[in-house]
Amino acid sequence: MAAPSRLPLLQFCSTRVFLLRCTQGFHGEPVVREPAYPPVIPSRTAKSKSAKKRREEDYYNQVRAASLVQDKLRLLTRLQRKKYVVYPQTFTLNADRWYQHFTKTVFLPGLPGKCSVGRQVVDKENGKVPSAAGGVDPTVLDENTFSELRSLVGNGILQENFYLKKRRPFLQKEQEHFVAPFLSNLVSSVTSSLAKYNPLLKMSSLDFNPEVSFYWMRGERTVPRGHRRGRVDPIRFQINDQPHCQIRVPEQLEEFLPLQESVSAEVPVVHFEPNRLPMFQRQYDNNIFIGSKVTDPCSYGHTQFHLVHDRFKRGRLIKGNLADQVEVRLRANAIASLFAWTGAQAMYQGFWSHEDLTRPFVSQAVVTDGQYFSFFCYQLNTLALTVQTDQDNPRKNICWGTESMRLYEQVKDGEVVGLNDDVLKLLVNFLLNKPQKM
Amino acid sequence: MVIDLKCACLYLSRYPLYQLGNPQLRIFRTNFFMTLVKPGKEQPPDTVQFRIPMEMTKCDIKNYLEKIYSVPVGAVRTRIQYCTNKKRNHLNQRVKRPDYKVAYVQLVQQQTFQFPEIFPQKDTALEPGSVEEMQDQFMQDEQQRQKADPRRGGVTEWFGL
Numbered sequence: 001m002a003a004p005s006r007l008p009l010l011q012f013c014s015t016r017v018f019l020l021r022c023t024q025g026f027h028g029e030p031v032v033r034e035p036a037y038p039p040v041i042p043s044r045t046a047k048s049k050s051a052k053k054r055r056e057e058d059y060y061n062q063v064r065a066a067s068l069v070q071d072k073l074r075l076l077t078r079l080q081r082k083k084y085v086v087y088p089q090t091f092t093l094n095a096d097r098w099y100q101h102f103t104k105t106v107f108l109p110g111l112p113g114k115c116s117v118g119r120q121v122v123d124k125e126n127g128k129v130p131s132a133a134g135g136v137d138p139t140v141l142d143e144n145t146f147s148e149l150r151s152l153v154g155n156g157i158l159q160e161n162f163y164l165k166k167r168r169p170f171l172q173k174e175q176e177h178f179v180a181p182f183l184s185n186l187v188s189s190v191t192s193s194l195a196k197y198n199p200l201l202k203m204s205s206l207d208f209n210p211e212v213s214f215y216w217m218r219g220e221r222t223v224p225r226g227h228r229r230g231r232v233d234p235i236r237f238q239i240n241d242q243p244h245c246q247i248r249v250p251e252q253l254e255e256f257l258p259l260q261e262s263v264s265a266e267v268p269v270v271h272f273e274p275n276r277l278p279m280f281q282r283q284y285d286n287n288i289f290i291g292s293k294v295t296d297p298c299s300y301g302h303t304q305f306h307l308v309h310d311r312f313k314r315g316r317l318i319k320g321n322l323a324d325q326v327e328v329r330l331r332a333n334a335i336a337s338l339f340a341w342t343g344a345q346a347m348y349q350g351f352w353s354h355e356d357l358t359r360p361f362v363s364q365a366v367v368t369d370g371q372y373f374s375f376f377c378y379q380l381n382t383l384a385l386t387v388q389t390d391q392d393n394p395r396k397n398i399c400w401g402t403e404s405m406r407l408y409e410q411v412k413d414g415e416v417v418g419l420n421d422d423v424l425k426l427l428v429n430f431l432l433n434k435p436q437k438m
Numbered sequence: 439m440v441i442d443l444k445c446a447c448l449y450l451s452r453y454p455l456y457q458l459g460n461p462q463l464r465i466f467r468t469n470f471f472m473t474l475v476k477p478g479k480e481q482p483p484d485t486v487q488f489r490i491p492m493e494m495t496k497c498d499i500k501n502y503l504e505k506i507y508s509v510p511v512g513a514v515r516t517r518i519q520y521c522t523n524k525k526r527n528h529l530n531q532r533v534k535r536p537d538y539k540v541a542y543v544q545l546v547q548q549q550t551f552q553f554p555e556i557f558p559q560k561d562t563a564l565e566p567g568s569v570e571e572m573q574d575q576f577m578q579d580e581q582q583r584q585k586a587d588p589r590r591g592g593v594t595e596w597f598g599l
Contacts, residue, residue: 091513324548
């Protein structure tokens with residue numbers, strides 16, 4: 001029977017080996033390696049608030065990292081949910097206050113200094129008028145051109161109401177029958193005659209019946225019933241607008257007010273849910289569109305022309321005890337349409353609610369029902385309207401607007417009676433608006 | 439059309455639909471009534487809520503308020519509230535709670551309307567020194583004594599020292 005060896009093990013792994021092992025690393029410094037742990041971040045898939053936050057953060061980073069604008073827009077509009085559809089021309093009462101709340105817009109009566117009727121019409125002999133404060137270019141519009149414009153406008157009115165023999169239109173188609181062709185005529189003729197004074201108009205694109213749409217989120221609500229009860233959801237809005245015509249330009253217009261300047265007026269706050277307006281929810285494609293696709297060179301807006309529908313004409317409102325709503329509805333139309341247009345322009349340049357604007361976007365609009373014209377200017381200063389991004393955001397969007405003014409009194413015996421020059425001058429001012437460097 | 443004395447009830451006969459050529463419909467002394475109610479959910483300040491009979495339409499409401507009460511009306515919206523047919527009585531027969539129509543009327547020119555508080559909250563301030571006040575105080579002290587020690591953090595006192 002072999003006795004187990006009681007010799008210590010260390011005799012065999014002798015000191016020589018021990019020494020050998022020691023000598024190998026003896027001359028250098030002991031290698032100190034920091035323990036490399038992965039970063040401690042919350043899970044992606046757990047059912048916890050931190051996991052939800054992490055998923056949201058990952059989504060925002062994904063949108064920020066998207067290189068192409070089309071990819072960004074696709075990521076932001078991919079998910080479809082129920083959203084409130086905002087109609088710029090609406091039958092609801094006091095819609096302008098609600099729309100101002102949804103778009104964080106301040107309304108200032110009157111027009112900004114640049115566009116007001118300070119531009120004088122002088123003869124060629126007297127020389128140029130000194131430029132007004134605000135950097136308006138000193139283009140002189142001489143009497144001949146102005147009278148030419150007057151005759152163009154007068155002819156346009158007479159063409160539709162006097163020269164052409166037209167059938168009596170069917171119910172609620174008067175605007176389409178009489179006013180829409182006059183407006184197209186007016187816009188195209190005035191734009192082409194003013195093109196020699198405004199080189200921007202030569203490069204512009206005039207669209208008829210374009211589609212303008214915008215999708216945004218503002219505010220939050222707790223879901224009251226259903227399997228998602230108790231969860232907090234943002235309130236989504238969508239505008240699908242069809243102005244009568246619009247002018248798109250390749251260069252951006254100059255801002256009316258600097259971005260950081262604060263306006264004293266307040267944005268009206270409405271504490272009710274949008275469905276009390278009443279506004280209704282639907283779920284369909286989330287569209288963001290300025291009238292042309294992203295790759296179009298004319299990606300900035302200049303002026304939109306809106307035609308008031310038959311349902312919202314002055315006569316009908318006054319008959320229905322809503323005489324004060326006439327101006328309210330024009331304002332609501334302008335605010336909603338211009339916010340959608342400028343917002344879509346900004347998104348085409350890659351800005352969105354978490355990457356706010358670095359420069360303001362400016363557009364103009366003219367709302368008319370054939371006889372009464374009102375002029376509006378809009379400056380978009382911020383797209384950060386969600387609850388998360390709006391907390392420390394002092395910027396507000398600004399809308400300037402006029403009351404409605406008559407272009408002409410009536411058409412009598414082949415003559416336009418009472419053509420108002422101020423309205424024409426304002427229209428000319430609007431169309432001659434261009435960035436200073438041009 | 440003046441209401442005939444024979445058929446006094448307006449909505450037993452057919453609703454007087456208008457066709458081109460009919461004489462102007464005139465109704466004197468209506469047979470239907472509107473009830474002003476307090477809104478269940480918060481409404482904007484220019485909205486007034488009514489309960490109306492099922493046969494009334496938006497135009498009827500507008501004319502009713504304008505002609506009889508001289509209240510100019512901006513917009514009217516209506517809806518029908520369906521009430522349950524599920525309840526059963528002691529004979530196990532289904533009992534229908536009647537449906538009703540609700541109208542939301544928006545007033546013109548920024549006028550507002552607030553439904554008044556019919557049952558105002560009374561502040562139950564007991565007189566100091568009265569019997570009720572001493573009883574109330576005693577009950578409160580008793581409840582305070584029955585409560586567990588908050589320092590135990592909800593742990594029961596069945597075990598322990």
